[in-house]
Amino acid sequence: MKHASDQELLTQVRQANSQAFDELYQRCWKPLYVHAFKKTGDKDEAFDLVQDVFVTFWDKRKQLPEITTSPQFYLRGMLIHKIARYFRDRGFKEAHEKNFAAFLRQEGIADREVPALNNPHLDIEETVAAVHSSIESMPQRMRKIFQLNKFDHLSIAEIAEALNLSPQTVKNQLGTAISRIKKEVTLHHFTPEQLLLVYWLIKP
Secondary structure, eight states: OTTSOHHHHHHHHHTTOHHHHHHHHHHHHHHHHHHHHHHHOOHHHHHHHHHHHHHHHHHTGGGOOOOOSOHHHHHHHHHHHHHHHHHHHHOOOHHHHHHHHHHHHHTTOTTSOOOOTTOTTOOHHHHHHHHHHHHHTSOHHHHHHHHHHHTSOOOHHHHHHHHTOOHHHHHHHHHHHHHHHHHHHHHHTOOHHHHHHHHHHHOO
16 A cells, blocks of 8 residues: 555545555655644644544545545645634633734734634634635635645646646746635635734644
8 A cells, every 4th residue: 555646545545445545544644743833832732633534534434435635635624624723612822822922923914913813703614614615716826826825835837847837827826726716715804803814823
């Protein structure tokens, strides 16, 4: 199974092949754990969230949609939903608020007042679902460019070289991807606070 492609593993997982599932777990669990730990700040909670992702993935293997992205991206989407639910159920602690404030400073928006994260009107689950759905629905090349730029922090020139595209094509695709997300956001009338929080949850 070590030499199987991601798509081959997904096919085998759908057929209840536990070895394929174990291999997929080994390939994907560490970056998922790192992401969960960055957001929760708790090793045990992060581990439990990631385990829950894989348990859900296995339990629903027969109902899995067609996954055209990498399995890691799909699993990461599941994880972000679970992290959003985690904060909804348990609330934000002081450490989370400091982490979020540091994120705002890093993104160059430190002058913005940090939102009250425990505001009951901040429906982050709905916002996460809408933004992630918008990313999932992008054409494959556009989604790849968006992921490389926003999640892997590659420049337009680096993406163009990696995908053998012109820089202008990358720039156009990235602009269209952002426009699609903005359109989805506009339809749902999300607040700036909701969007900032979701951006923090999604960003590695």
